[in-house]
Amino acid sequence: MKVTSCETHIVATPPPHVGGMYWIFVSLKTACGIQGVGEVYAASFHPTVMEKAIEDVFERYLKGHDPHHVERFFRECYSSGFTQRPDLTMMGVVSGLEMACWDIIGKAAGKPVYELIGGKVNHKLRSYTYLYPENAKGEYDYDNVELAVECALQNKERGFTALKFDPAGPYTAYSGHQLSQNDLEKSATFCEKIREAVGTSCDLLFGTHGQMTPAAAIRLAKRLEPFDPLWFEEPVPPGQAEAMAQVAGATSIPVATGERLTTKFEFHDVLKNRAAAILQMNLGRVGGILEGKKVAALAEAYYCQIAPHLYNGPVGAAASIQLATATPNFLIQESIGTWDGFHAEVLQEKIDWQDGYIIPSDKPGLGVELNMETVRACSPYTEPTLHLSMDARPYDYKRQSSTHWKKTGL
Template sequence: MKITQVDTVHAAAYPNILWVQIHTDTGLVGLGETFRGAQAVQAQIHELIAPYLLGKDPLAIEAHSQHLLYGYVGFASSGAETRAASAIDIALWDLFGQVTQQPLNQLLGGAVREHVPVYNTCAGYTYNKAPQRRSVTQASADAAPEGPYEDQVAFVKRPAALAESLLSEGYKAMKIWPFDPFAQASGGQSISARDLDTALEPFREIRRAVGYEMDIMVELHSMWNLPMAVRIAQALEEFKPYWIEDPIQMSNLDTIAEFRSRTRVPVCGSETLATVQPFIQLLKNNAVDYVMLDLGWVGGLSEARKIAALAKAFHKPVAPHDCTGPVVLTASLHLAMSTTNVVLQEVVRAYLGGWYRELVTRLPDVRAGHATVPPGAGLGLALSPALLHRPDVTIRSTKL
């Protein structure tokens, strides 16, 4: 078997997402996905990766992973080179599953659980759908809702009702980011006592409404300097958050470790890191309590499973990221199904009930706070034929 064609698929309506389809001479097609900078990733795939892959064995996954991730430039970062390699790697694993007629979690060692606990990231339908992520202040409560899950508006305007809604659907944990507007206003350099108190109000309302039935994750999006991140974390301690995520840019590991030493809130990081090397240092510095990774940015399944094994050696749990696309979510769930130290998988119920349904043939089943992978070989899904025939979709091919 050999690779005969590499396609990229891009829809103007979803400008952040790029899909990859790898064709073989047997007729099997593997599917991959990545997110952000779609045009740059597309160029990387067709100018450098496809010429390397064409004619090669698609099942030499580790060899291809090493070649693509550890080139002369682009290694140990989540830039275009790594995002392209991530999408390719996911597609190759999908092919492996189809060739063997096994689901990916079986190829990764077999299922260690029947379903994966999930938490809801409280984004709305259009968060991350446009080229620029929609901020809390842009998510106006006056805008016409697209459906029942405008959770980004709700965590500011109606946090108690939001928590009650999530509990009614079986979710036991939720993630919010009410500090972002104040970081945007000051460049992350300062938050006043008044603004800090305002940003804490959703936590008060959630605790008054549902007590500790709901765990709350706090996302800071790497927007703050160290003193302000510490100030926020210390103010949050009374609400007992499950974790505080990416409080500062995850580049200076000594500073991250210092942050962790100055708060009692567990620290989670980081979806922004790529390949094994930064995670080695993150864990050696004892800088985080939870290891987060994004399969579409970190190097695909090949790197993610190594990072999960590394985290296990340091007795740290893993929580795969997804606020981006249904293929990465599904691949992450296959990893979680077969990995003992995965503790939670991120999902966005607005996406699962909304635009994700327009993209793929089937989705993971999420109910009662848990998720299962789609049945079938490989990922268990493919791009929707209707998507491929949309007028705003561009398919670019490089052939043998």
């Protein structure tokens, strides 16, 4: 069996762009006619640049090769250009192409991928969602605690047993920073009011995006501990596990991290420094399904769990589901709502979500197929904005201290 062709599809997501501004799908085809799909989660460059990078990696390391040989593919890409070290963009490309190889492997074997990487452990996968509170105009309002509470209750009624929110203020290109008293109070109030509303029916997942210095994160954690969140996510910028370990050692809240990390090597650094109890690899960035499985195995040896990150399209989600299904130290999977809306429209058949759980597909490969009519209708992506962007201004303590947020009437 040999891979003969690769197509890249840049899909522009419709407003409000839940899951990012665009998704990068890749489609591989073998000489015997089997097609496999994957998704690249790489946000450093515009998708037009990524499209060229995908083409280069495919032509150089995958075209004409057997898709079963994922170890060879990973190592040659990992060492590309005399690097032999984690490269975020390269590993994003590798991840998408590698999961497409697994889709082909599963289809050729007539088995879901999870049956080929250890077999089914979890028959259903506990899931969580971000809170997307809407105001009267139908706009998302993340600063209104009343709306956040309403949204939390709605998601509890839908069946979710874990809810994530990030009220700690902007994440900037100049983070980490100390939080204003206003942002500290706002964060604690969100936890307090949502905990009062949902009681013990739901875990609270306190999301941040590397906004803080270790000292600032410890200050905030002390305020959040009375509400017993399941995790404190990425409290300091990625890249220095020792700094995150300072936070982990100073709070009773489990630290979670990993959406911006790639390969087993970066995750091993987190584990050996006891910097986190929960690893959040994104299967479209970490290096693919097999690399994600290796990260999960490392975590298992440290008695840590995985909670795969997902802020992209449903093909990356399908890969995460395959990994989670075959992983004994799986904790919870990020969902984007209940996989309705555009996440459903871009697939021929939506991801199966029931009463708070994702139900793994028993179809061969990744278990999903693209709806090419929708893909073509939403291509190309013509905006200059990247998938995600950080505030270009430094954190302004005075501005954050004067920011008004609704906290009364509860």
